[in-house]
Amino acid sequence: MTQPPNGPVSAPSPTPRPDAPGSSSTAGRHRVVVVDDHAMFRTGVKAEIGRAVEVVGEAADADAAINVVLESRPDVVLLDVHLPGGGGIEVLRKVHEKNPEQKFLALSVSDAAEDVIGVIRAGARGYVTKSIAGDELIDAIRRVAEGDAVFSPRLAGFVLDAFSGAIDISSVDEDLDRLSQREREVLRLIARGYAYKEVAKELFISIKTVETHVSSVLRKLQLSNRHQLTRWATDRRLV
Helix, strand or coil: CCCCCCCCCCCCCCCCCCCCCCHHHCCCCCEEEEECCCHHHHHHHHHHHCCCCEEEEEECCHHHHHHHHHHHCCCEEEECCCCCCCHHHHHHHHHHHHCCCCCEEEEECCCCHHHHHHHHHHCCCEEEECCCCHHHHHHHHHHHHCCCCEECHHHHHHHHHHHHCCCCHHHHHHHHCCCCHHHHHHHHHHHCCCCHHHHHHHHCCCHHHHHHHHHHHHHHCCCCCHHHHHHHHHHCCCC
């Protein structure tokens, strides 16, 4: 994601909403809710963006996310795609039933085509991966709050391919339905060549848990080794 030539541009100070908690003391700062099932990651995000935005809430699962977003009505929700209790798409649908104007920016470790397209179809205004730098994330929040659509460069191509019909999401979903959300995350990282230790660090899980997930993925997809797993994922444009 490229920055404007002179760095991030500050948004004009919005008129505080009567229902916005703390708006009188934080005028000019966009209000954000952070949704991710990893507490350590949420803490890191808040530390990175807290100097520029007001974090008004956080949640670790779908039900909690729906409640906190509807209650706090932030300018932007940073939303992980894979969550306990229904996933990011469920959060989007339930919130938009009651507040269609709520803006979401997906922030996920996954850069798989079906994840990107799924949340955009559900109403997210953008999608960036967790490798994004802090300043870039702050700029992405600002742009989404102002009505722009924001994507990491590679992910924008997935959206264009989906509208052109170049990606058949339904065929990918049928195979992936056999796997849990965590197994899908492990699958994609292993297929990219990550070592077990690197996967464990990326997903905040133990190496033993990674090994268990890999064995489960191989069994469910009827594959024999990591080479076959990588080829399976590459054929389906998951990496």
